[in-house]
Amino acid sequence: MPEIKNYIAVVDLGGTKILSAIINQNSEIISIAKKSTKSKKKNETIFDRIIQTIEEALAAKNLNSSQLDGIVLGIPGSLNPETRIVNLAPNLGLKNVNVAEPIEKHFNTKVLIENDANLGTLGIYHFEGKEKCKNLIALFVGTGVGAGIIINGELYRGKNFSAGEIGHIKVREKGYKCGCGNYGCLETEASRTAITRIINEEIKKGKKSLITKLTEDTKVIKSGILAQAIKKKDKVTIKAVNYAAEELGLVTGNLINMFDFDCVVFAGGVMEAIGNFMLPVIKEKAKETALKSNYKNTKIFISHLKDDAALLGGYALFKNS
Amino acid sequence: MPEIKNYIAVVDLGGTKILSAIINQNSEIISIAKKSTKSKKKNETIFDRIIQTIEEALAAKNLNSSQLDGIVLGIPGSLNPETRIVNLAPNLGLKNVNVAEPIEKHFNTKVLIENDANLGTLGIYHFEGKEKCKNLIALFVGTGVGAGIIINGELYRGKNFSAGEIGHIKVREKGYKCGCGNYGCLETEASRTAITRIINEEIKKGKKSLITKLTEDTKVIKSGILAQAIKKKDKVTIKAVNYAAEELGLVTGNLINMFDFDCVVFAGGVMEAIGNFMLPVIKEKAKETALKSNYKNTKIFISHLKDDAALLGGYALFKNS
Numbered sequence: 001m002p003e004i005k006n007y008i009a010v011v012d013l014g015g016t017k018i019l020s021a022i023i024n025q026n027s028e029i030i031s032i033a034k035k036s037t038k039s040k041k042k043n044e045t046i047f048d049r050i051i052q053t054i055e056e057a058l059a060a061k062n063l064n065s066s067q068l069d070g071i072v073l074g075i076p077g078s079l080n081p082e083t084r085i086v087n088l089a090p091n092l093g094l095k096n097v098n099v100a101e102p103i104e105k106h107f108n109t110k111v112l113i114e115n116d117a118n119l120g121t122l123g124i125y126h127f128e129g130k131e132k133c134k135n136l137i138a139l140f141v142g143t144g145v146g147a148g149i150i151i152n153g154e155l156y157r158g159k160n161f162s163a164g165e166i167g168h169i170k171v172r173e174k175g176y177k178c179g180c181g182n183y184g185c186l187e188t189e190a191s192r193t194a195i196t197r198i199i200n201e202e203i204k205k206g207k208k209s210l211i212t213k214l215t216e217d218t219k220v221i222k223s224g225i226l227a228q229a230i231k232k233k234d235k236v237t238i239k240a241v242n243y244a245a246e247e248l249g250l251v252t253g254n255l256i257n258m259f260d261f262d263c264v265v266f267a268g269g270v271m272e273a274i275g276n277f278m279l280p281v282i283k284e285k286a287k288e289t290a291l292k293s294n295y296k297n298t299k300i301f302i303s304h305l306k307d308d309a310a311l312l313g314g315y316a317l318f319k320n321s
Numbered sequence: 322m323p324e325i326k327n328y329i330a331v332v333d334l335g336g337t338k339i340l341s342a343i344i345n346q347n348s349e350i351i352s353i354a355k356k357s358t359k360s361k362k363k364n365e366t367i368f369d370r371i372i373q374t375i376e377e378a379l380a381a382k383n384l385n386s387s388q389l390d391g392i393v394l395g396i397p398g399s400l401n402p403e404t405r406i407v408n409l410a411p412n413l414g415l416k417n418v419n420v421a422e423p424i425e426k427h428f429n430t431k432v433l434i435e436n437d438a439n440l441g442t443l444g445i446y447h448f449e450g451k452e453k454c455k456n457l458i459a460l461f462v463g464t465g466v467g468a469g470i471i472i473n474g475e476l477y478r479g480k481n482f483s484a485g486e487i488g489h490i491k492v493r494e495k496g497y498k499c500g501c502g503n504y505g506c507l508e509t510e511a512s513r514t515a516i517t518r519i520i521n522e523e524i525k526k527g528k529k530s531l532i533t534k535l536t537e538d539t540k541v542i543k544s545g546i547l548a549q550a551i552k553k554k555d556k557v558t559i560k561a562v563n564y565a566a567e568e569l570g571l572v573t574g575n576l577i578n579m580f581d582f583d584c585v586v587f588a589g590g591v592m593e594a595i596g597n598f599m600l601p602v603i604k605e606k607a608k609e610t611a612l613k614s615n616y617k618n619t620k621i622f623i624s625h626l627k628d629d630a631a632l633l634g635g636y637a638l639f640k641n642s
Contacts, residue, residue, distance in 0.1 A: 078614050087614065135479065147579070151472050158456065158581020162615045169575035170610050180612060254490035258468070260479020289491050291501060293399050293408065294483045 002110070002321060006067040009054045010314030012074045012116065012307065013037070013046075015091030020053035021311040022061060027127070029311055033057035037092065046092060047102040054107070070110040071103060072314035074119040080161055084113050114317055116310055117164055118155055121148025123313030124265050124303050132299060133263035137255060139166060139248065140268035142223075144179075145187045155317075167191070171247060186251060190244040192270050196221045198240035209236035223273035230277050241274060245281035252282060252300065253289025260294050267303040275302040323431070323642060327388040330375045331635030333395045333437065333628070334358070334367075336412030336464075341374035342632040343382060348448070350632055354378035358413065367413060368423040375428070391431040392424055393635035395440040401482055405434050435638055437631055438485055439476055442469025444634030445586050445624050453620055454584035458576060460487060460569065461589035463544075465500075466508045476638075488512070492568060507572060511565040513591050517542045519561035530557035544594035551598050562595060566602035573603060573621065574610025581615050588624040596623040 004025040012019040015037060022031040033056035035049050054071065058064060077089025084100035086092075100111040114122075121138040129136055129150075136150040145167035149156040157163055167187035168180050175184020176197070188194055200218055203209055210232055211218055214225045229237035252264050266275055266282070283300050290298075303309055325346040333340040336358060343352040354377035356370050375392065379385060398410025405421040407413075421432040435443075442459040450457055450471075457471040466488035470477040478484055488508035489501050496505020497518070509515055521539055524530055531553055532539055535546045550558035573585050587596055587603070604621050611619075624630055 135477075149580070151477065152475075154473075156456075156472065156580075158615070159583045159619070160581055160614060160617055162612070163579065163581040165578040165581075165612055165615055168578045168612050170571060182610065250491060257486040257489045258484065259470070259477075260481055260484040260486075262480045289503065291483070291486055291489050293481060294479070294486055296481055298480070 002069065002318065004069050004315075004319060006069055007063060008069055008315060008318050009057065009071045010074065010119075010311045010318075011050055011054065011071065012119070012310045012314075013050070013076065013089075013092060014116075015076060018046075018049055018053050019307065019311070020050070020057045021314075022057045022063065023311065023315045027312060027315050029308060031057045031061045031063075033060065046094070047099070050103060051106050054103075065107045065109070068107060068109045070112065070318050071107060072119070072318050073099060073103065073111065073113045074116040074310045074314060075099065075113055076116045078160075078162055079113055079115060081112065081114050081157075084111070086113070112314075112317060112321055114314070115148075115161070115164070117146040117148045118157070119148075119313035119317065120267060120305075120309040121150060121164075121313065122155055122316045123305055123309035123311065124148075124267065125150045125153075126316040127308075127312050128303060128305060129263050129265065133261075133265075135259065135261050136263040136265060137166075137259070137261050138265040138267055138303065139252075141191060141244075141248065141266060141271050142269040143192055145191050146268075166251070169251070171251065186247065190247040190251075192221070192223060192226075195226065195237075195240045195244050195270070198243060199236055202236045202240070207236050210234040211237060223269045226270070227273045227277075230274055241278060242281055244270075245278040246285045248278070249282040249285025250289055252286035253295075256286060256290040256294045256298055261298060263299045263301070265301055265303050267305070267309055271302050272306055323390065323639065325390050325636075325640060327390055328384060329390050329636060329639050330378065330392045331395065331440075331632045331639075332371055332375065332392065333440070333631045333635075334371070334397065334410075334413060335437075336397060339367075339370055339374050340628065340632070341371070341378045342635075343378045343384065344632065344636045348633060348636050350629060352378045352382045352384075354381065367415070368420070371424060372427050375424075386428045386430070389428060389430045391433065391639050392428060393440070393639050394420060394424065394432065394434045395437040395631045395635060396420065396434055397437045399481075399483055400434055400436060402433065402435050402478075405432070407434070433635075433638060433642055435635070436469075436482070436485070438467040438469045439478070440469075440634035440638065441588060441626075441630040442471060442485075442634065443476055443637045444626055444630035444632065445469075445588065446471045446474075447637040448629075448633050449624060449626060450584050450586065454582075454586075456580065456582050457584040457586060458580070458582050459586040459588055459624065460573075462512060462565075462569065462587060462592050463590035464513055466512050467589075487572070490572070492572065507568065511568040511572075513542070513544060513547075516547065516558075516561045516565050516591070519564060520557055523557045523561070528557050531555040532558060544590045547591070548594045548598075551595055562599060563602055565591075566599040567606045569599070570603040570606025571610050573607035574616075577607065577611040577615045577619055582619060584620045584622070586622055586624050588626070588630055592623050593627055 172184030178185040468487040493505030499506040
């Protein structure tokens with residue numbers, strides 16, 4: 001178990017933005033730097049941009065890279081944390097590549113990599129749920145739906161390090177086509193993309209919705225816009241969001257029946273924006289679906305950590321590595 | 322970890338029969354005694370019958386109870402293995418009762434209790450899957466559908482000791498009413514009871530089936546009868562069994578997506594009788610449902626242990642207790 005004497009850097013690599021944080025030995029995030037993931041410069045790689053954000057975050061606190069005990073990279077894709085090879089991260093354009101080595105070489109410090117949902121789950125477990133959640137599943141609802149699993153206080157990764165692909169469980173026999181090639185995945189029914197599709201279908205049918213006034217392009221409805229529409233009691237939005245919440249509640253109930261989890265935690269952009277509206281619907285459906293014997297004592301709640309979940313998860317991963 | 326110097330007794334308590342085995346220190350089942358669960362004698366309790374079968378199994382090998390290092394009871398119901406209270410075992414008529422104490426008092430030896438699916442899973446893991454299955458789920462398909470889960474080589478029980486209630490995950494929005502009070506549970510779609518119902522519906526619609534010739538009462542179709550009908554290429558039976566297999570395959574695919582298990586093992590009366598017919602359908606549907614990244618390296622197979630699974634699981638539980 002490596003001691004953190006000075007600082008570690010945790011990088012949350014998203015499809016849109018790269019977020020680098022410097023965290024001290026007391027798990028305090030003392031500096032954050034942000035960059036868009038895609039560069040406008042021709043010869044600049046994603047590795048260059050990762051290095052730049054880390055250096056910017058260090059510089060903001062007058063630190064230098066020799067003060068780093070290690071770096072953790074959170075990656076949206078399938079990977080092997082042991083070989084540090086990213087098998088596929090479509091949003092980053094990475095395939096079968098060791099992402100740790102170039103960073104390690106530059107900073108001359110230990111680099112760990114982990115799936116981003118797993119990092120977020122570690123953060124939620126260690127900083128929000130450790131006392132009450134020995135066995136926990138965290139569901140991240142945003143553009144897609146992902147999950148991370150803690151069993152007996154340890155991150156559960158599965159044989160191919162691919163556990164948590166809950167977005168691709170089939171929930172509708174005749175559902176919409178999913179990015180994975182299959183039909184009727186949870187992601188096509190309960191993500192922000194799904195809610196957006198349902199709202200657009202209703203508008204197309206002639207239903208009136210405030211969404212058309214709140215955003216210029218209804219094809220990409222941000223979570224904040226959904227929150228505004230709900231606040232203004234827009235029926236079309238409320239119906240679509242309730243549908244997604246019921247699907248999530250059904251899956252929650254089934255998870256409780258199968259795994260009798262202590263805690264089911266919701267996180268991600270959609271949950272940050274409209275989780276308080278969705279949670280009662282999720283809970284009601286979960287309670288209806290689960291056996292009384294299993295639902296008993298289950299805690300279902302929304303994470304308060306937001307972006308910090310993955311950053312603090314990186315800290316926890318490094319400390320326990 | 323208690324040493325087994327002499328023998329242990331493992332009792333598999335079913336709704337129909339009580340099976341008691343004597344197992345030696347080399348995990349060999351050296352004696353078995355059987356009794357129907359329900360007594361015809363007025364004042365005879367289930368505890369009396371458990372004691373009798375253990376004593377019969379001992380006597381058959383000229384052993385006496387002082388040679389028992391311990392007893393394990395496998396119970397079809399919800400229970401707490403720590404307090405040894407059975408919360409509810411409907412088929413045994415037990416509710417909120419300590420089943421271990423009367424047996425312990427009689428034999429003056431340590432008594433452990435465990436859910437029967439968990440015992441079967443422990444048997445499968447330790448005697449069929451230990452080398453290849455670090456993380457395993459065993460699905461028991463019979464009158465109902467149950468499961469047991471092994472994570473990192475350990476039985477996973479969940480917070481209320483109720484993990485594995487896979488028979489009650491909701492798989493059909495508008496399904497049949499289940500014994501649990503809910504609708505469209507896996508158990509109403511993929512158990513022997515479900516297959517029986519589907520066959521009867523077809524017969525009622527006027528479809529011709531050999532089932533009516535193979536059994537007098539089509540309301541309770543035993544697994545052996547299903548095997549005979551399949552062998553004789555009875556279309557109605559094959560269609561019903563394929564439907565159940567597809568449901569199991571879908572759930573298998575979803576489990577692989579979520580938990581990236583090393584092994585998914587099928588067991589129970591239906592699988593013993595017609596598992597070889599069902600397995601290709603299950604695998605095909607699972608492969609279609611699961612992400613390639615997760616399905617990779619998953620072993621899906623039928624247990625060969627039959628009744629021995631729970632008995633050997635009792636041995637493993639005792640040895641590791």
